[in-house]
Amino acid sequence: MQTFNDDGTTLETAARPMRIQRAALHDKIVERLHDLITEGDLKPGERINERELADRLAVSRTPLREALRVLAAEKLVTISPNYGTFVTRMTRQEIHDTFELMSALERFSGELACLRITAGELTAIREAHEAMLGHWQRHDLPAYYHANQRIHDLINRAARNDALRQIYLSLNRRLHPLRLSSNRSEAKWRRAVEEHREMMAALETRDGSALGALMERHLLEKRDAVLADWTDD
Amino acid sequence: MQTFNDDGTTLETAARPMRIQRAALHDKIVERLHDLITEGDLKPGERINERELADRLAVSRTPLREALRVLAAEKLVTISPNYGTFVTRMTRQEIHDTFELMSALERFSGELACLRITAGELTAIREAHEAMLGHWQRHDLPAYYHANQRIHDLINRAARNDALRQIYLSLNRRLHPLRLSSNRSEAKWRRAVEEHREMMAALETRDGSALGALMERHLLEKRDAVLADWTDD
DNA sequence: AATTGGTTTTTTGCATTCATTACACAATAT
DNA sequence: ATATTGTGTAATGAATGCAAAAAACCAATT
Structure with a gap:
C-alpha cells in the first residue's frame, strides 16, 4: 500500500534508491x-x-x-475491446465467490492478529468496539457501519501481512457498493453485535482459531444476507 | 481467467449481450x-x-x-513516476507475506475442493499425483515441479470459486520466479512427497479440514525453504 | 582526486491525430 | 411488414508529436 503525504508525494519503499516522487496524473485518476x-x-x-x-x-x-x-485489473470496471468500458456489475455467482473468499481472508486476519497484535492495537480495537455498541444502542446505522468497518480494518492491520492487506482492501472496494443490503432486520443486527462480542473475547485471549472461525462465519452470514436481498440479474 | 480460442477471440461471460471480441493489442502485450x-x-x-x-x-x-x-496493478512491475519501470524485486518481507497469504488460499482451496470436487476431477488429480511420484522416483525435478504445480492447480479449480482462482493465479505469477530455490535436499523432497500422499488421502475421504491444514503447512514449509536460500537484500 | 555546476541527451508523461470498429437509422427488397 | 443492406456517426484503439523531467556527460574548481 502506498501512503500518500498531503502534498501529493509518496515515499517509494520497494526501489533500491529511496526516491521522492510526485504522484503521476494517471495514479491520481485511479484514486x-x-x-x-x-x-x-x-x-x-x-x-x-x-x-x-x-x-x-x-x-x-x-x-x-x-x-x-x-x-479493470482490479475488476472495478469491465472492458470489452472495441465496445466499451463499464462499471463492473457483479453477477450473483461473483458476489457469492467474492464474499466466500473474503471469509477466508477474514479468518486468516483473525488468526494472524492473535499472534501479532500489540497492546496498543488491542486498545484501539476495544475502543472501536465500544463505540460500535453505542451506535447500535442509538440505532445509528451509518455510524455503526463505519465503526464495524474500522474494527475489521484494524484487525486486518494487526495481522501484519501486507500482501493480505492489499487483497483485503481490493476486495473491500469491490464489495463496498453491496454493503448496504444487510442488517435490515433487528434480529440479524442483534446477532451481528453478539458475534462481535464473541470476537472481542477471542481477541482478548489471543485465541486465534476461535477468532478466525468467528470472523469466517460472520462473513458467510453477511454473504447470505446480501444474496438474500439480491433480486437483479 | 479468460479462455482464448485459437483464433485469438474470447467469449465474454460477464457482459449482458454475449459478444465475440478480438483480444485487444494491449491485452496481448500483458500476456x-x-x-x-x-x-x-x-x-x-x-x-x-x-x-x-x-x-x-x-x-x-x-x-x-x-x-x-x-x-503494476498485479505487482509484477514497479513504476516510479518520472523515473522508470522495473521488474518487481520482492523484499524478504514481501516474500514472507506473500507465501503466508498463499498458505491461507491453499488451505481454503483444499477445504472447498473437498466439498465440491467431482469424481472426474478427483481422477485427474489422482493421475497427476501418480505421475508426480514417477518423476520423483526418476529424480526428474523439472517434471516433478510441473506435476506438482498441476496438482495444486487442479485442487484450486475443484474449489469452484473464481475469485479465489484469480487471486491464486496472480500470486502464483508473482512467486513463480522463486520456485526453484526449494527442494534442494533429498530429505526435504522426500518429505514433500510424503505430504502429498497425505493430501491425496485427505482428498479421497473428502476431509476438508485435514486437507486444508496439510496444504497450509506445505506452503509454510515452502516459504521457509525459499527464505532460507534467500541471500539478497 | 573529488566535487560542483551546467549543458546535452535520453526517457518518461501527456495531448493530439489518425485509423478502425461498431452502432443507429434509413432505404430497399422480399 | 419484416428482414437486410448500406451509409453516416460516434466510439474506441493505437501511433505520433511535443513538453517536461531526469540522467549522463563534461568541464571547471577546490
Whole structure:
C-alpha cells in the first residue's frame, strides 16, 4: 500500500534508491475513479465514455485509459475491446465467490492478529468496539457501519501481512457498493453485535482459531444476507 | 481467467449481450510480458525502457504503457513516476507475506475442493499425483515441479470459486520466479512427497479440514525453504 | 582526486491525430 | 411488414508529436 503525504508525494519503499516522487496524473485518476465508483457516483453497469469522462476530469484520454486499465485489473470496471468500458456489475455467482473468499481472508486476519497484535492495537480495537455498541444502542446505522468497518480494518492491520492487506482492501472496494443490503432486520443486527462480542473475547485471549472461525462465519452470514436481498440479474 | 480460442477471440461471460471480441493489442502485450517476466527473460530489478521494449514488441508506446499499468496493478512491475519501470524485486518481507497469504488460499482451496470436487476431477488429480511420484522416483525435478504445480492447480479449480482462482493465479505469477530455490535436499523432497500422499488421502475421504491444514503447512514449509536460500537484500 | 555546476541527451508523461470498429437509422427488397 | 443492406456517426484503439523531467556527460574548481 502506498501512503500518500498531503502534498501529493509518496515515499517509494520497494526501489533500491529511496526516491521522492510526485504522484503521476494517471495514479491520481485511479484514486479519483476509485472514489467515484465506491461512492456510487458511477453506478454498476453504467457505461463509461472515455471522451466525456476525460473532459469531466480535465485530462486527455491517454492517462484516463491507463487508469481504466488499472481499474479493470482490479475488476472495478469491465472492458470489452472495441465496445466499451463499464462499471463492473457483479453477477450473483461473483458476489457469492467474492464474499466466500473474503471469509477466508477474514479468518486468516483473525488468526494472524492473535499472534501479532500489540497492546496498543488491542486498545484501539476495544475502543472501536465500544463505540460500535453505542451506535447500535442509538440505532445509528451509518455510524455503526463505519465503526464495524474500522474494527475489521484494524484487525486486518494487526495481522501484519501486507500482501493480505492489499487483497483485503481490493476486495473491500469491490464489495463496498453491496454493503448496504444487510442488517435490515433487528434480529440479524442483534446477532451481528453478539458475534462481535464473541470476537472481542477471542481477541482478548489471543485465541486465534476461535477468532478466525468467528470472523469466517460472520462473513458467510453477511454473504447470505446480501444474496438474500439480491433480486437483479 | 479468460479462455482464448485459437483464433485469438474470447467469449465474454460477464457482459449482458454475449459478444465475440478480438483480444485487444494491449491485452496481448500483458500476456506477452507475463511470459517474459515469469520465464525470466525480464529479470527482477531490471529496468524496462519503454521505447526499447515497444520496438522489440513492434508496437507503439501507448498500448505498452497501458499494459505496464496493468502489470503494476498485479505487482509484477514497479513504476516510479518520472523515473522508470522495473521488474518487481520482492523484499524478504514481501516474500514472507506473500507465501503466508498463499498458505491461507491453499488451505481454503483444499477445504472447498473437498466439498465440491467431482469424481472426474478427483481422477485427474489422482493421475497427476501418480505421475508426480514417477518423476520423483526418476529424480526428474523439472517434471516433478510441473506435476506438482498441476496438482495444486487442479485442487484450486475443484474449489469452484473464481475469485479465489484469480487471486491464486496472480500470486502464483508473482512467486513463480522463486520456485526453484526449494527442494534442494533429498530429505526435504522426500518429505514433500510424503505430504502429498497425505493430501491425496485427505482428498479421497473428502476431509476438508485435514486437507486444508496439510496444504497450509506445505506452503509454510515452502516459504521457509525459499527464505532460507534467500541471500539478497 | 573529488566535487560542483551546467549543458546535452535520453526517457518518461501527456495531448493530439489518425485509423478502425461498431452502432443507429434509413432505404430497399422480399 | 419484416428482414437486410448500406451509409453516416460516434466510439474506441493505437501511433505520433511535443513538453517536461531526469540522467549522463563534461568541464571547471577546490
